[in-house]
Amino acid sequence: MRLPKDPRWLQIGFLCSFLLLGLTARDFPIWHAPLLFASCLGTQLLCERLLKLPHAGLLSPIITSFGLTLLLRAGAWWVPPLAGILAIGSKYALRIRGRHFFNPANFGLCCLMLLTPSAWCSPTQWGEHGLLLLWIFALGLAVAHRAFRADVSLAFLVSWIVLRTARVHSLGQRPEVLFHQLTSGSLLLFTFFMISDPKTTPRHRGARIAFAAIVACAAYVLSVHWVQNPIVWALFFCAPLTPLLDALTTRQEEKPACAPSQQPSLSPAP
Amino acid sequence: MRSIPAALAFAGAVALASPAQAFCGFFVGKADGKLFNQSSQVAIVRDGDRTVITMGNDFKGDMDEFALVVPVPSVLTRDQIHVGERKLLERLDAYSAPRLVEYTDEDPCNVRRVYPMAAAPMSAMRSKDGMMKEEAKVLGVTVEAAYTVGEYDIVLLSATQSQGLEIWLRESGYRIPPHASKALAPYIRQNMKFFVARVNVKEQRKTGYQELRPIQIAFESPKFMLPIRLGMANADGPQDLIVYAMTRSGRVESSNYQTVKIPSNAEVPEFVQQKFGDFYKSLFTKDWREHDQRAIATEYVWNMGFCDPCSADPLTPDELRELGAFWVGDPNTAFRGGGVPVTLTRLHLRYDADHFPEDLVFQQTGDQQNFQGRYIIRHPWRGSSSCSAASSYREQLPARHRQQAQTVASLTGWDMDRIHRQMGSDAPTDGETAWWKKIWH
Numbered sequence: 001m002r003l004p005k006d007p008r009w010l011q012i013g014f015l016c017s018f019l020l021l022g023l024t025a026r027d028f029p030i031w032h033a034p035l036l037f038a039s040c041l042g043t044q045l046l047c048e049r050l051l052k053l054p055h056a057g058l059l060s061p062i063i064t065s066f067g068l069t070l071l072l073r074a075g076a077w078w079v080p081p082l083a084g085i086l087a088i089g090s091k092y093a094l095r096i097r098g099r100h101f102f103n104p105a106n107f108g109l110c111c112l113m114l115l116t117p118s119a120w121c122s123p124t125q126w127g128e129h130g131l132l133l134l135w136i137f138a139l140g141l142a143v144a145h146r147a148f149r150a151d152v153s154l155a156f157l158v159s160w161i162v163l164r165t166a167r168v169h170s171l172g173q174r175p176e177v178l179f180h181q182l183t184s185g186s187l188l189l190f191t192f193f194m195i196s197d198p199k200t201t202p203r204h205r206g207a208r209i210a211f212a213a214i215v216a217c218a219a220y221v222l223s224v225h226w227v228q229n230p231i232v233w234a235l236f237f238c239a240p241l242t243p244l245l246d247a248l249t250t251r252q253e254e255k256p257a258c259a260p261s262q263q264p265s266l267s268p269a270p
Numbered sequence: 271m272r273s274i275p276a277a278l279a280f281a282g283a284v285a286l287a288s289p290a291q292a293f294c295g296f297f298v299g300k301a302d303g304k305l306f307n308q309s310s311q312v313a314i315v316r317d318g319d320r321t322v323i324t325m326g327n328d329f330k331g332d333m334d335e336f337a338l339v340v341p342v343p344s345v346l347t348r349d350q351i352h353v354g355e356r357k358l359l360e361r362l363d364a365y366s367a368p369r370l371v372e373y374t375d376e377d378p379c380n381v382r383r384v385y386p387m388a389a390a391p392m393s394a395m396r397s398k399d400g401m402m403k404e405e406a407k408v409l410g411v412t413v414e415a416a417y418t419v420g421e422y423d424i425v426l427l428s429a430t431q432s433q434g435l436e437i438w439l440r441e442s443g444y445r446i447p448p449h450a451s452k453a454l455a456p457y458i459r460q461n462m463k464f465f466v467a468r469v470n471v472k473e474q475r476k477t478g479y480q481e482l483r484p485i486q487i488a489f490e491s492p493k494f495m496l497p498i499r500l501g502m503a504n505a506d507g508p509q510d511l512i513v514y515a516m517t518r519s520g521r522v523e524s525s526n527y528q529t530v531k532i533p534s535n536a537e538v539p540e541f542v543q544q545k546f547g548d549f550y551k552s553l554f555t556k557d558w559r560e561h562d563q564r565a566i567a568t569e570y571v572w573n574m575g576f577c578d579p580c581s582a583d584p585l586t587p588d589e590l591r592e593l594g595a596f597w598v599g600d601p602n603t604a605f606r607g608g609g610v611p612v613t614l615t616r617l618h619l620r621y622d623a624d625h626f627p628e629d630l631v632f633q634q635t636g637d638q639q640n641f642q643g644r645y646i647i648r649h650p651w652r653g654s655s656s657c658s659a660a661s662s663y664r665e666q667l668p669a670r671h672r673q674q675a676q677t678v679a680s681l682t683g684w685d686m687d688r689i690h691r692q693m694g695s696d697a698p699t700d701g702e703t704a705w706w707k708k709i710w711h
Contacts, residue, residue: 027531075520075636117520118636127528128564172432172455176627180526226492228525228633 008059011193015066018134018189022070022126032080033069039084040065047092061088063193067105070189071232073125075118083108083119096243103197103235110236113229121229126185135183138192153196155209159216160187160231167220190231202242204249211245214238311359312496313514315594316522316634319490322594326359326484336482337444337468339500341457343491345414345426346465352486353420358593359484362514364582366570366616368532368643370546371579375651378663409434414463421474422485427464429454435464444468453500488594496630502623508563513617513630516595521571521637522615524630528565529617532557533681537646539674541692549645552682558620566619566630571641575610578640584610613638650696672698 022028040061048055064087074080087108091100094107112119161182168178195201195215202208215231215238222230313324329336410430417424429435432451435458440446444466457464467485477483501509515522523529533553542549557567574584587610590598595612619630650667653660675689675698690697 073635073637075638116636117634120633120635120637122523122529122635123525124523124528127530127561171459172452174627176624180627226494226631 006059008063011063012059012066014134014138015063015070015193018070018126018185019066021134021185028125029073030069032072032074033065035077035080036068036072036084037062037065039081040068040088043085043088047088051092064088064104064108067189067193068108071105071121071186072109072112073120073122074112075120076116079112079116079119082115083112086111097246099199099243099246101200101242102239103194103200106194106232106235106239109232121186121232123184123186123229128180128183134185135188138188150192150196151205152201152208152212153191155212156195156216157191159213160191160219163216163220167224186229187231190235194232195235200239200242202245202249204245207245207249211238211241214241310501310509311363311512311514313359313362313516313593314494314496314522314632315516315596316494316632317518317595317597319492320488320596321491321494322486322488322596323496324354324358324484324486324593326356327482329482333469333471333474333482335445337466338485339439339444340465340467340487341462341497341500342426342465342487343462343489343493345428345463346487346489347415348417348419350488351417351419351424352488353422354484354486354592356479356481356483358585358589359514361582361585361589362593362614362616363512365577365580365584366514366572366614366642367581368534368550368569368645369579369581370543370645370647372543372647372649374649375663377651377653377655378659379655379657409438411435411438418470418473419485420483421469421477421479422467423470424465424467424485427466429458429464432458439466450500453502456499457497486594494632494634496632498621498626499623499629502621502626508620508622510618510620513615513619515615515617515632516574516590516593516612517615517634518597518611519573519613519636519638520634521568521613521639521641522617522632522634523568524566524617525633526628526631527619527626528561529568530557530561530565531641532567532569532618532643534641534643535646536677536681537648537670537674538678538681539671539689539693539696540647540649541694542645542678543647545692546645549678549682550643552684554618554620556681556683563620563622563625566617568615568641569618569643570614570616571637571639572614573610573638573640574612574614667696668698671696 023030041058044056044058044061047053065084068080068083068087072080072083074083087104090102090107091104094100094102109119109121113121161178164178164181168175168181195212202211215234218238219231219234222233227233311326313326315322325338325340327336327338411434412428413425414428415426427435427438429438432455435454436446436451439450454464465487469482474482496511496513498511538549554567558565574590577584585593587598590610590612598610598612619626648670650670651663671693675686675693678684678689679686
């Protein structure tokens with residue numbers, strides 16, 4: 001079977017299957033999806049027009065819309081559109097050396113959670129049914145697709161598993177606790193479709209792996225202090241490290257280690 | 271204009287026997303008395319890091335055998351411990367229990383509006399000081415504080431090793447389940463303290479109550495959780511736990527287990543009125559199995575200021591304050607629209623060691639949508655009026671009964687034959703209405 005060249009199509013397919021899994025679980029809301037898609041696509045088109053930029057296609061805002069649909073829960077109608085506007089707007093407004101550094105879906109989600117109690121994230125909303133299959137699928141896809149360079153995802157996942165294993169072991173908990181913590185839908189989404197964003201992770205492979213490990217450590221510290229959704233917050237707070245790590249690594253090397261344009265993410269650049 | 275079958279509601283209380291039960295911590299006894307640990311009720315009031323937990327218990331054995339061990343985030347002072355009234359949890363239960371609403375169709379020849387008026391609640395579904403301290407030191411256990419509050423003797427312990435704590439509890443006369451140290455260890459390593467309560471029989475007699483009153487504790491901690499793992503140490507099979515979570519606003523859900531809403535607003539056949547307890551038990555069990563025995567069911571989410579329909583009056587501001595909602599009555603926290611600034615979430619879980627490997631962790635959401643487990647009975651109109659509306663009404667009844675039977679089957683997993691038997695003359699016949707009935711009737 002031939003996989004599409006642009007891995008974002010695979011990503012959209014995967015996110016659709018995740019959405020379907022959510023819809024089979026009871027109480028998964030969908031009313032906010034049209035508002036998110038409209039606001040993300042509309043903001044992208046408006047920004048391109050206002051800034052007179054060439055049209056970059058709609059795959060990127062579609063993927064951001066999917067990410068927000070899956071992660072953001074809202075208690076007011078205005079929350080989803082505002083999240084969409086802030087998510088896509090951050091790609092154009094918050095840039096250093098021509099690159100945005102916040103993952104748009106992560107930025108939209110965290111801003112709204114900071115701004116209003118009417119926005120929240122339900123990390124367990126998918127239940128544990130079928131998640132194992134999706135994990136296998138995502139890992140298989142990461143390995144099989146050449147363009148799906150999942151070094152950040154795998155570095156984050158390994159770091160997170162090591163830290164959680166150490167925690168479970170140090171507390172004297174059973175191995176089942178670790179398994180339970182790792183079969184989380186939001187962890188899966190975050191690992192393969194948020195932190196893997198090529199535009200918001202460092203260019204240099206070594207720096208990317210270090211970035212992933214730092215995010216995992218930050219998430220671990222937050223989780224030990226009982227912060228809800230620690231991995232989402234960790235990426236938000238660590239995002240400004242990307243331009244810093246880029247500056248450090250480009251000083252050391254004249255040539256960037258890799259061009260990340262083909263790697264899938266929740267938010268390819270505008 | 272077509273007539274709408276009018277509804278006239280009346281209350282029909284459906285009672286279930288409440289089994290004797292306990293809190294989610296484990297019971298330990300000073301003798302080999304029979305201990306119950308099948309179901310329990312806990313109220314948690316949460317505002318920021320401020321937490322008040324009310325631990326209900328329906329312990330029915332010898333008072334001398336009762337003891338309770340609960341991990342707490344810090345050593346509590348005497349003022350942080352209180353003994354509340356049993357009626358508080360009973361009131362919460364009555365107010366938030368899944369309910370059966372009953373309507374009676376009116377004469378279809380006589381058009382009126384629909385007025386749902388009342389509801390029937392489903393009742394509870396569950397249904398030696400000097401030497402002690404010396405010994406404690408050797409075992410790595412420190413008695414941080416000891417109080418007598420109401421009918422309880424309470425000690426707060428810190429421990430450096432779980433085995434030492436297990437030995438200390440056992441040597442102090444508490445009947446500890448085997449391998450309890452394994453369950454205690456994670457709490458010790460998180461630097462949590464242990465709240466240990468047992469009944470002071472003398473004080474208990476003075477209270478004049480036959481049953482134990484709930485213990486309440488207040489503390490500040492970022493940990494919005496309930497320790498359920500200890501309760502599994504001496505559990506024989508799955509246990510049910512009802513959690514009444516109260517916040518200023520917003521539904522509460524678990525952040526480490528899937529939280530689902532219980533199937534609701536279903537129209538069921540009339541016989542369910544007599545079997546509502548069995549019906550809801552079967553419904554809950556089927557839903558629990560469908561979620562791989564790992565989900566938590568939301569049974570009720572409502573602003574405490576009102577209810578619709580009410581199965582019991584909302585709790586009064588005094589009752590809410592007694593449960594720990596300290597902000598109620600404060601003029602600075604008046605609620606928009608005149609409601610009460612308390613949202614109650616009733617969560618019901620059935621847990622065991624295999625499916626709930628971790629303690630429950632909660633988060634407050636911004637969701638303010640009301641929800642209730644509600645089941646509807648519509649008594650058909652059985653009058654003798656004859657008009658075209660009456661004929662068409664009668665023709666629709668078999669389809670309605672068929673639908674109701676299917677609803678019950680899908681909600682409870684009950685066998686269709688059993689449902690039909692219980693429906694009696696309302697049981698749907700196979701196929702369509704006999705063709706001859708359409709000629710002269």
